Amino acid sequence: MVALDCPRLEGGRDHQARLTCCALAVALAVTMLMSLSHGASGVSLWSLTLGDAMPARDRLILWEIRLPRMLTGILVGASLAMAGAVMQGLFRNPLADPGLVGVGAGAGLGAVLAIVLGGMAPLWLGAALGYHLVPVAAFLGGWLSTLLLYRVATRSGRTSVATMLLAGIALGALAGAVTGVLVYIADDRQLRDLTFWGLGSLGGASWPKLMAAGPVMILALVAAPFLARGLNGLALGEAAAHHIGLPVQRVKTVAILTVAAATGAAVAVAGGIGFIGIVVPHLLRLATGPDHRFLLINAGLAGAILLLLADLIARSIIAPAELPIGIVTATLGAPVFLWILLRRRGVVDL
Amino acid sequence: MTGRSLLTVGRFHASLTAILLVASVATSARAEEGPQRVVAAGGSAAEIVYALGQGDRLIARDTTSSYPEAVLALPDVGYVRQLSPENLIAMDPDLILAEHDAGPPETIEILTHAGVPMVTLPQALTPADVLAKIAATAEALGVPEAGAALAEKTSADFDAAAAAAASMPARPRVLFVLSLQGGRILAAGDDTSAAAMIGLAGGVNAVEGLSGYKPLTDEAAIAAAPDVILAMDRGGDLEVEASELVAQPALALTPAGQAGLVIRMDGLYLLGFGPRTGAAALELNAALRAAVEEKG
Numbered sequence: 001m002v003a004l005d006c007p008r009l010e011g012g013r014d015h016q017a018r019l020t021c022c023a024l025a026v027a028l029a030v031t032m033l034m035s036l037s038h039g040a041s042g043v044s045l046w047s048l049t050l051g052d053a054m055p056a057r058d059r060l061i062l063w064e065i066r067l068p069r070m071l072t073g074i075l076v077g078a079s080l081a082m083a084g085a086v087m088q089g090l091f092r093n094p095l096a097d098p099g100l101v102g103v104g105a106g107a108g109l110g111a112v113l114a115i116v117l118g119g120m121a122p123l124w125l126g127a128a129l130g131y132h133l134v135p136v137a138a139f140l141g142g143w144l145s146t147l148l149l150y151r152v153a154t155r156s157g158r159t160s161v162a163t164m165l166l167a168g169i170a171l172g173a174l175a176g177a178v179t180g181v182l183v184y185i186a187d188d189r190q191l192r193d194l195t196f197w198g199l200g201s202l203g204g205a206s207w208p209k210l211m212a213a214g215p216v217m218i219l220a221l222v223a224a225p226f227l228a229r230g231l232n233g234l235a236l237g238e239a240a241a242h243h244i245g246l247p248v249q250r251v252k253t254v255a256i257l258t259v260a261a262a263t264g265a266a267v268a269v270a271g272g273i274g275f276i277g278i279v280v281p282h283l284l285r286l287a288t289g290p291d292h293r294f295l296l297i298n299a300g301l302a303g304a305i306l307l308l309l310a311d312l313i314a315r316s317i318i319a320p321a322e323l324p325i326g327i328v329t330a331t332l333g334a335p336v337f338l339w340i341l342l343r344r345r346g347v348v349d350l
Numbered sequence: 351m352t353g354r355s356l357l358t359v360g361r362f363h364a365s366l367t368a369i370l371l372v373a374s375v376a377t378s379a380r381a382e383e384g385p386q387r388v389v390a391a392g393g394s395a396a397e398i399v400y401a402l403g404q405g406d407r408l409i410a411r412d413t414t415s416s417y418p419e420a421v422l423a424l425p426d427v428g429y430v431r432q433l434s435p436e437n438l439i440a441m442d443p444d445l446i447l448a449e450h451d452a453g454p455p456e457t458i459e460i461l462t463h464a465g466v467p468m469v470t471l472p473q474a475l476t477p478a479d480v481l482a483k484i485a486a487t488a489e490a491l492g493v494p495e496a497g498a499a500l501a502e503k504t505s506a507d508f509d510a511a512a513a514a515a516a517s518m519p520a521r522p523r524v525l526f527v528l529s530l531q532g533g534r535i536l537a538a539g540d541d542t543s544a545a546a547m548i549g550l551a552g553g554v555n556a557v558e559g560l561s562g563y564k565p566l567t568d569e570a571a572i573a574a575a576p577d578v579i580l581a582m583d584r585g586g587d588l589e590v591e592a593s594e595l596v597a598q599p600a601l602a603l604t605p606a607g608q609a610g611l612v613i614r615m616d617g618l619y620l621l622g623f624g625p626r627t628g629a630a631a632l633e634l635n636a637a638l639r640a641a642v643e644e645k646g
Binding site: 039065 | 410413425426427428429431432434435436437438439440441451454455456457459460463464541561562563564
């Protein structure tokens with residue numbers, strides 16, 4: 001475990017983690033350029049260098065379609081991966097993902113409610129939100145269910161992560177049941193909307209959506225790295241972490257709220273994109289070790305890269321149609337992950 | 351990167367007005383010939399375009415467009431509610447014929463921004479709606495004469511179906527079975543195109559008080575007491591064998607099951623609510639009439 005590593009080895013791993021961080025940053029920059037310059041319309045970023053000669057249509061494709069989509073992809077990918085890393089650290093469990101704090105179930109329920117019952121929303125609400133009703137409902141649903149779980153699990157100022165985990169399973173089952181009722185009363189069109197929502201997509205990215213959800217994700221992404229020392233300490237167990245002087249309760253509270261904000265906003269703009277939150281942190285642990293000081297930032301960078309690449313494939317592989325991105329992340333990511341696990345049998349640690 | 355992008359977004363908005371101006375001028379100049387690069391988003395849109403004899407103007411279609419067969423050769427732009435803005439703009443269409451539920455709304459907004467001409471067709475569950483849809487399509491394509499002719503023919507089909515339905519000696523109870531997954535009946539309730547079609551053909555939907563396509567318990571199926579079972583006739587998972595239908599324990603106990611009365615028709619023909627719907631209603635009516643006679 002982290003703090004018990006011998007100094008020499010830790011020094012070696014630190015160096016490696018820093019190198020990885022730089023490499024990931026460069027890779028992200030390259031991926032961003034690729035994402036901006038590839039698409040069905042054949043508009044290339046290089047035509048920008050020609051200055052004002054760019055046709056208006058190409059300009060529109062770059063600035064109104066590709067740029068907001070790319071920025072949304074970066075924020076969503078980074079949020080999901082970093083939130084996953086925080087959850088695994090907090091729960092000291094390799095299976096933990098952002099869904100554990102009830103965000104997934106709550107956001108899903110919110111989205112389903114909005115899709116199926118959205119037509120019955122009061123007129124003023126419909127007029128104010130329009131088609132943003134689904135993302136707003138998803139965000140509120142995720143956030144409210146996290147607050148509820150946090151309350152259930154907190155007794156006299158102490159949060160029990162085990163209680164939270166169990167309550168999360170109960171809440172997930174309840175949300176599943178309510179979702180089932182809504183699926184039953186949904187019509188065919190709404191059912192297809194639900195299915196596609198569950199598979200995720202960056203297709204709906206736009207400036208207004210990015211302006212609304214972006215700040216929440218950025219806030220969470222900036223806050224998360226400050227949890228690194230606390231999470232490293234928690235790896236020793238709560239009691240030990242308390243004895244070495246860590247503000248254990250504060251770390252837990254901040255971690256839970258950060259994850260709820262990041263995941264809630266990410267799910268709201270992009271729907272349910274599985275896999276990134278659980279696999280990206282593990283890949284990086286295998287590559288550079290479990291020290292959260294590097295893990296959180298590296299996971300954010302790698303998550304952004306992975307989601308941008310997946311989106312690039314999703315929108316070009318069956319053009320002019322578009323594949324839901326959740327299919328791409330799982331199809332590409334799962335075999336790679338299995339292969340790495342096979343090669344390094346039994347060395348997955350937190 | 352971000353600083354530059356914000357600047358350019360500002361410039362972009364200035365140029366947007368220019369695009370919109372150019373687009374509107376261009377559309378009015380071409381109005382004589384009508385649009386030549388049309389994307390059909392929605393099954394009935396493509397069907398009407400072909401029925402108007404304008405099929406060669408289509409350059410792409412969505413996943414739900416499958417009739418006539420020629421349309422399948424066109425590139426597929428995806429599911430009608432999951433259209434991708436860049437991919438659509440890349441097709442360089444001069445008209446998108448969209449059904450009422452085409453989406454997502456973000457894509458529609460960007461296409462409107464980009465000045466891609468788009469016509470949204472009204473939803474159709476009645477003969478009058480179908481005629482309105484034909485008229486809207488014909489107007490968008492600039493072929494009013496062909497539109498009037500098709501409307502007249504479709505209207506005559508509907509009239510013939512209505513007359514045939516009115517002259518039915520008795521109105522049979524019809525149960526529409528969408529699928530029979532694992533022996534569970536998925537039946538059409540109210541507010542479905544199947545229920546509307548049964549009504550047009552002179553039958554009565556056997557399932558009352560349910561909205562949409564819903565799983566039916568065995569007891570409810572027996573209580574519905576259908577005289578005739580109606581199912582879709584098409585390849586793939588949704589195909590339900592007639593023998594399978596009457597062998598289902600609950601359906602076997604109904605009048606339709608005991609007499610073995612199952613009518614099967616092509617799904618899009620039966621439920622598409624397009625120009626062929628009048629003819630489909632007439633055909634269903636004839637089948638219902640034959641079934642009633644056989645039973646009586």
